[in-house]
Amino acid sequence: MNCFVFAAAATATFAAVTGGIAAAPxxxxxxxxxxxxxxxxxxxxxxxxxxDAAHTLVNWEVSHFGFNDYFGLFGNITGTMTMDPANIEAASFEIMVPIADVTVASAGLKDHLLRPGKDGGSPDFFGPQPGMAKFTSTNVMRTGTNTANVTGDLTMNGKTAPVLMAVEFVGAGANPMNKKETVGFHARAMIDRTQWGINYGVPVVGKDVTMTISAAFEKQ
Incomplete structure (x- = not known):
């Protein structure tokens, strides 16, 4: 293609693109x-x-053989929050996470997380019917203008242990799709999975699991 033809083609392409943009005010x-x-x-x-179950996710990551971290997601999360912005430390949360809805990049690994134990033994991770994980807050302590530490009890795999989450208030307003008052948070926590009897592969598969949470709540 000579320079003239190339320039003409580029001009036509640019005109088409900008014309398309102008046509979509x-x-x-x-x-x-x-x-x-x-x-x-x-x-x-x-x-x-x-x-808002459609827009709330828990991302988890764990060290895999010390080479890198492996990631997964929990979705379809439900729960409630009671809060008064004038008294943040009186807020309370109850969150339900369906462990069976875990999402990972490999179908084989998901099978490993949810398969029954071999020869009648305990499952490596959660087993085929893990039920819900439940987090119930027990204390909220403001740490900054838009941050707080939320302590609570996490029940999972038939065991209960305390968890501390560092929470940041991200935003509030009316959802333009359904007009509901919405409040959003990001949170981060680290748990030792062996506290909930999930011991498979320790220490070559890390026992410390980092959770990053993105949550949206809608006022009822």
Missing amino acids: AIFAQSAQQIPGMQDASRVTAGTYTL
């Missing part, structure tokens, strides 16, 4: 709108909220 109008959620506590009203 709604996209620009939408992007110019204010983001619905803002990190502004005055937007939060007191009351009871339920988790």
Whole structure:
């Protein structure tokens, strides 16, 4: 292709692209709108909220043989929060996580997480019917303008042990899709899985599991 033909083709392509953009002003109008959620506590009203299961996830990661970390996700999470922005330390949470809905990159590994124990023994990880993990808050302590430490009891695999989560308030506002008042948080926690009887592969598969949580609550 000579320079003239190439330049003509490039000009036509540019015109087509910019013409397409000009033909879609709604996209620009939408992007110019204010983001619905803002990190502004005055937007939060007191009351009871339920988790938006479609937009709440728990990411977990664990060391794999010391080479790298392996990741997975829990979804379809349900729960409630009662909160008054004037008294954050009185807030309470109850969260239910369906362990059986775990998502990982390998179908073989998911089978390993959920398969029964060999020859009638205990499963390596959760087994085929692990039920729900349940987190119930016991204490909320403000640590900054938009942060708090939330302590609670995590029940999983038939055992209960305390967990501390570092929580950040991310944003609040009206969800433009369903108009519900929504409050969002990010949280981070680390647990020792052996406290819940999940001992497989320790120490070559790490016992410390880091959890990163993204949660959206809608007011009822």
